[in-house]
Amino acid sequence: MPFSADNSHVDALFSQARLAQADYEAYGSQARYDSAAQAAAWAIMEPARNKQLAELAVEVTGLGNVPDKITKNHRKTLGLMRDIADAQTFGILSDDAKTGITEIARPLGVIGAVVPSTNPAATPANNVINALKCGNAIILSPSPKGVSCCEMLLAFIHAEFDKIGEDKRLVQMIPAPGSKADTQRLLELADLAVVTGSQDNVRRAYSSGSPAMGVGAGNVAVIVDETADLAAAAAKITASKTFDNATSCSSENALVVVDAIYDAFLDAMGAQGGALVPTAQAAAIVARLWPDGHLNREAIAKDADVLIEKLGMAGSVPAGTKFIAVETDGIGPDHPLSGEKLSRVVALYRARDYDDAVAITKRILTYQGAGHSIGLHTADIDRPVDLGRHMPTCRVIVNQAHTFATGGSFENGLPFSLSMGCGSWGGNSIDDNLHWKHFIQRTKVVRPIPAREPSLDAIFSAYWEKAGK
Known part of the structure; x- marks a missing residue:
């Protein structure tokens, strides 16, 4: 895509996120990841801040109503925190002597997340929490109408980070006013592009050259x-x-x-x-x-x-x-x-x-x-x-x-999310609710084990009886 403006500020932002994520991973622990995720969650759930975010969201976007946005910010975040409370996202996940495989949790790196004006606080908070829980940094690209709401959310998150001594560069956003060119550059740089909202942005993510998770349209x-x-x-x-x-x-x-x-x-x-x-x-x-x-x-x-x-x-x-x-x-x-x-x-x-x-x-x-x-x-x-x-x-x-x-x-078993994957029918790479498992990858240590090579008869005997050799 040809850029109409210099995107060096996006590159600089990404470089800072990359440095912060490298430190977060190198000196990481489950306790550190959990604490950062909890800080981001409390940033939106604390009642006074939740109300401020809901009021600003309706004021600047003209969409929805304040009481329901307060409820959404609270319940979506509370449900997500329930879902990830016992999730292991750091260290050795499994060590199987039978297969000789040890699985180790690894972050993806720096997430680039495009978020919609319909949920300008709840959706970015959800993405931030999942990213931090899994050892990642994240850069948000809000819709034009949601910029001020995203700025307020990040200010609240950074205030909580100050309390626990966490690196604010782990959670950043493309500064106002932003542009399609800025968003495109972020999608190209990201280790994972996550897009909720505009189907045009979803298509841009899938064609950006970065691994991408976009979600389909509802109807x-x-x-x-x-x-x-x-x-x-x-x-x-x-x-x-x-x-x-x-x-x-x-x-x-x-x-x-x-x-x-x-x-x-x-x-x-x-x-x-x-x-x-x-x-x-x-x-x-x-x-x-x-x-x-x-x-x-x-x-x-x-x-x-x-x-x-x-x-x-x-x-x-x-x-x-x-x-x-x-x-x-x-x-x-x-x-x-x-x-x-x-x-x-x-x-x-x-x-x-x-x-x-x-x-x-x-x-x-x-x-x-x-x-x-x-x-x-x-x-x-x-x-x-x-x-x-x-x-x-x-x-x-x-x-x-x-x-x-x-x-x-709280009355069904789906993971809490504001982004629903729609599978091949909706042109998406996932068919699940976007959740923490999509923000992590695994390294496998593979050791030799005794051979498990079957005979041809063990595999094909039933087929040969039906079809012949």
Whole structure:
């Protein structure tokens, strides 16, 4: 990529990070790595600082709301600290006399992390904690709107580092104002490039020449089948869809409801604050939410009252409306409701039966969001596994509030993360939630052992019986 500006300041920043990481590793220990990670975690979790970060994030990005960002900063970080509390990331991991192999934990080096404006504190904190836990240094490249929030987070982390005598150069950021050229240079220099957010940045990371982990786009579709507990499903969908004003990539973007319980579900949804917009009015919503072919920045990630006003729905939806469900049957680039909306708007599809619901959901994923996740509200124990066997998705979230479940939850076994790998379906190198295991590598010491060479008969006898020699 041709650079429009001198990037020597990025090189200088990286050189300092490289020096700090070399010392961190040379004089490292599990206790030191753990202490640094704890310092970074407390920097964002301490209540007063958490509140400051949440308030600044909403102020400078215009996305989400303060109470939910406080909750996100706290719970995502607390969950991550639970996940890594007993993880060994330093020293000898295993010593197997049978194989003759000793595995030693080793850092990756200097991480370059690009972070989005939707989570300008929680996502960089998550990356910083994972990097430090595994013996790395890290340089952040925030989105333009998230620069001041990232600056505040780093100031808080460095203040905690002062308490424990840790090297501040381990956690740095590209200084304001930043640029695409600066970010590209960081991606090229990094020992590992980690990118959450813009798919353009993800592609840049994969083509940078550095090892890279990018995550795919979300466009969550959720099936509600005829066996579901409709009241519980509606409550969970509402809590998830409205959290932080739908800024999460795990926020429901389409509800696919089977005909047999469609009307009953609408009643349950309405009781939770979901307002129905019939098909006849869908075009008017599209015109206001995508006024020039792009999402309306005055409507996305806003509180319900602001969204309703911007969509021209004031006075035509019930008082207390929390989100809008727009009936549609269109899917694809000519039907923007079928894609990610970053707002308290969800597309509503009526399926003939469960099989039709699966077919609709697959068409939605094929258009946008493949690999990320789908949801299913059901009492059937076999349907979730069947979806997992046949749908282009890395996660099937069953009977849960999708936003809270996909990135790890205290009520499921997924690791806490703000970055969801989408596998080959989403053009990603990982299919897991990005977590600490992706920030470490292993050196294997390999010793000779007694030979374990099998005979041809031991390998091929069953095949020869079937096919002959």
